[in-house]
Amino acid sequence: MRKVYRGTDIEVSFDLDICIHIGECLRGHRAVFQLDRRPWVLPDEADPDTVAEVIERCPSGALLYRRLDGGHQEHHASTTVTPIRDGPLLVVGEIDVRREDGTIEKLPRATLCRCGHSLHKPFCDNQHLAANFRAPGARFKIHISPVRPRPREPIEKSEDPRRLS
Numbered sequence: 001m002r003k004v005y006r007g008t009d010i011e012v013s014f015d016l017d018i019c020i021h022i023g024e025c026l027r028g029h030r031a032v033f034q035l036d037r038r039p040w041v042l043p044d045e046a047d048p049d050t051v052a053e054v055i056e057r058c059p060s061g062a063l064l065y066r067r068l069d070g071g072h073q074e075h076h077a078s079t080t081v082t083p084i085r086d087g088p089l090l091v092v093g094e095i096d097v098r099r100e101d102g103t104i105e106k107l108p109r110a111t112l113c114r115c116g117h118s119l120h121k122p123f124c125d126n127q128h129l130a131a132n133f134r135a136p137g138a139r140f141k142i143h144i145s146p147v148r149p150r151p152r153e154p155i156e157k158s159e160d161p162r163r164l165s
């Protein structure tokens with residue numbers, strides 16, 4: 001379920017269910033994205049352009065933003081699909097994703113399962129790690145952090161410190 005964190009100039013939303021725990025958010029701006037605090041996202045801790053730039057690095061679409069100040073909204077002129085080595089398909093560009101329950105969400109970025117083992121299709125949920133899935137593709141940089149304590153194992157939602165905020 002998507003949670004909303006409203007700031008003065010930008011609104012941020014986060015859906016833990018589709019996060020693939022790469023850690024770009026925590027690395028991107030420590031004052032805006034901080035785990036030992038509730039809420040973990042404080043959009044006003046940086047200027048809106050910086051918040052938007054960090055969020056656009058989130059590959060899964062777990063983090064989205066909406067500018068409230070008339071600033072640039074995320075937009076991609078085309079849609080690209082890139083296989084990630086031993087992992088999901090990375091989609092960048094606006095797509096409508098139909099979830100298993102039939103609901104449709106418009107996303108500007110998504111990581112979609114290609115190993116067949118996700119318990120949350122069509123999204124990747126890192127079960128490819130447990131399945132030891134191997135396939136060629138581009139490399140992802142994974143940042144070890146409290147949301148990704150073990151690089152080669154999927155993290156349970158119940159272990160993620162952001163589930164409560």
Ligand code: SF4
Nearest residue numbers: 019020022023025058
């Ligand atoms: S996919 Fe990565 S950048 Fe996006 S919310 Fe999850 S940990 Fe943060």
Ligand code: FES
Nearest residue numbers: 113114115124127
């Ligand atoms: S590719 Fe990640 S769970 Fe299938």
